[in-house]
Structure formats: structure tokens, C-alpha cells
Amino acid sequence: MRDIVTERLVLRDWRESDLRPWAAINADPQVCEHLGPVWDVAQSAASIARYQEARRRNGFGSLAVELAATGELIGLAGIDPVAPTMPFTGVEIGWRLARSAWGHGYASEAARAVLDHGFTEVGLPEIVAVTLAPNLRSQAVMRRIGMTHAADLDFDHQPEPHGPVFRHVVHRIIRPTA
Known part of the structure; x- marks a missing residue:
């Protein structure tokens, strides 16, 4: 499976050397504010293994994102x-x-690169995005990449039986026609 290259980024398979910076990203409470609890190194390592397995199984998945100019791992993006x-x-x-x-x-x-890959290489008819209602930064990205709010798919989730209920919003985009 080949890399996805943009003007400033390389989206690629995960490497062993990604663990330390990936674990640092996942240990940051601000990064995880709308994603759940922070992860330790073992959880970050397990996530990389899951991403690699999912990509082998599905032919697509969550990719490491690095800056093309420096090779610095800055996160992940994928479907x-x-x-x-x-x-x-x-x-x-x-x-x-x-x-x-x-x-x-x-x-x-x-x-945008992931959407293009999903539509042109994978052949998906539609792609959705889900986030917590308060995560306005991610919703702004969703709008910038052409997704629209699919209010009919919004839902509440209660991860623990007597815990809080979290409102999730869903955006979608349909494969563009030629």
C-alpha cells in the first residue's frame, strides 16, 4: 500500500519509531479532551497494532501523518x-x-487527501465523521472538507450505565460525480 502525499504531509503506514511521539500525542489531555481518557504507552502501542491490522484486513485505515519537510510524526488521519x-x-x-x-x-x-483516497481508490459511495457536540474544532474541519451535518444521524451515547450521556454529531459527504 502506497503513501498518500500532499503538499506538506505524508500519510503512511506506521513504523516502530512512531511509538514515542504517538504516545506523547495521546498523553496530552488537550488532544484527548473530546476523545476520551489519555492513553499510556501500552495503549498507544496497542492502537498502532490495531491500525496496522485494520489496514491489512480492509485495505484502508488510520495512517500516520508526518510533515513532509521534516519527517516529524504529527498524528493520524484515515478511514x-x-x-x-x-x-x-x-x-x-x-x-x-x-x-x-x-x-x-x-x-x-x-x-481532504483521505477523502480523495476513500472515493477514488477505495470506491466508497459515502464517508461520515462523528464527534462530540462540543468539539467545534473537528466540526469546523468537517465543514472545510465539504461535509455537511447529518442531523438525522446525531445520537446520544452513555458509555457507562449510570454515567453521563454524550451528544454526538455526524457529518457526511457523498462521493462526487464526474
């Missing part, structure tokens, strides 16, 4: 089948970037 716990099916786009990479347009640049 994956919607989790079976979701109230709908399909393929979901996602991204997670180091705080130092915020505000430079990298999330939008990586996500």
Missing part, C-alpha cells in the same frame, strides 16, 4: 468502518493531531 456500537453503518473519517500541529491547516489537508 475505518464505523464501530459496531454506532447506530448506523458505513465508513468513518477521523484525525488526531499533536497540539503543536493545530492551527496550520494540517487536519483539513490530511482529511
Whole structure:
């Protein structure tokens, strides 16, 4: 499987050397604010193994994102089948970037490349994105890459039986026609 290259980024398979910077990204409470609890090194390593396995199994998945100019790992972007716990099916786009990479347009640049790959190489008819309602930064990226709010798919999720309920919003984009 070949890399996806943009003007400033390389989206590629994960490497052993990615673990340390990936673990640092996942240990940052600001990065994880809308994603759940921070991860330790073991959880970050397990996530890389899951991403690699999913890519082998599906032919697509979550890729490491590095700066083309320096080779620095700044996060991930990719598409994956919607989790079976979701109230709908399909393929979901996602991204997670180091705080130092915020505000430079990298999330939008990586996500546009992932959408193009999903539509042209994988042949998907539609891609969705899901985030917590308060995650306005991710929703802004969704709009910038051409996704529209699919209010009919929004849902509430209660991860623990007596815990809080979290509102999730869903955006979607249909494969462009030629």
C-alpha cells in the first residue's frame, strides 16, 4: 500500500519509531479532551497494532501523518468502518493531531487527501465523521472538507450505565460525480 502525499504531509503506514511521539500525542489531555481518557504507552502501542491490522484486513485505515519537510510524526488521519456500537453503518473519517500541529491547516489537508483516497481508490459511495457536540474544532474541519451535518444521524451515547450521556454529531459527504 502506497503513501498518500500532499503538499506538506505524508500519510503512511506506521513504523516502530512512531511509538514515542504517538504516545506523547495521546498523553496530552488537550488532544484527548473530546476523545476520551489519555492513553499510556501500552495503549498507544496497542492502537498502532490495531491500525496496522485494520489496514491489512480492509485495505484502508488510520495512517500516520508526518510533515513532509521534516519527517516529524504529527498524528493520524484515515478511514475505518464505523464501530459496531454506532447506530448506523458505513465508513468513518477521523484525525488526531499533536497540539503543536493545530492551527496550520494540517487536519483539513490530511482529511481532504483521505477523502480523495476513500472515493477514488477505495470506491466508497459515502464517508461520515462523528464527534462530540462540543468539539467545534473537528466540526469546523468537517465543514472545510465539504461535509455537511447529518442531523438525522446525531445520537446520544452513555458509555457507562449510570454515567453521563454524550451528544454526538455526524457529518457526511457523498462521493462526487464526474
